[in-house]
Amino acid sequence: MELHRAGEDYLKAILILQKQNHAVRSMDVAEMLSVTKPSVSRAVKLLREGGFLTMDADKRISLTEAGREAAEQVFEKHRVLTECLVTMGVDPGIAEKDACRMEHLISPETLEQMKIYVGRELAV
16 A cells, blocks of 8 residues: 555654554544544554554554554654754744655655755754
8 A cells, every 4th residue: 555645644643642652542643633533533444454553442553563664754754854944944843844744755865865964964
């Protein structure tokens, strides 16, 4: 299954919620992404069918290995983009929002160069 922007957003949100060390439920994802619970239900169904998520009997959502890999990749892009934009002088709030849009489009080559740039700028 090919992931689209919305799917990547859901996986990233679930990863972040899991990192906050608690069980993830649909309502947590809905709150984090400012979407409706039915929207989360549809996305979870598709992501489960694609092999990215599991849901236990108590309706707790977990990432599969494939889901975790995809989520970590998107999350890394988000972090690098945010750091790069802030380093360039963009307001952190704006950088965060812009990174959310840009993370879905950036090429691996550009991301690698941004990592180098951010690393150099942060070392100064």
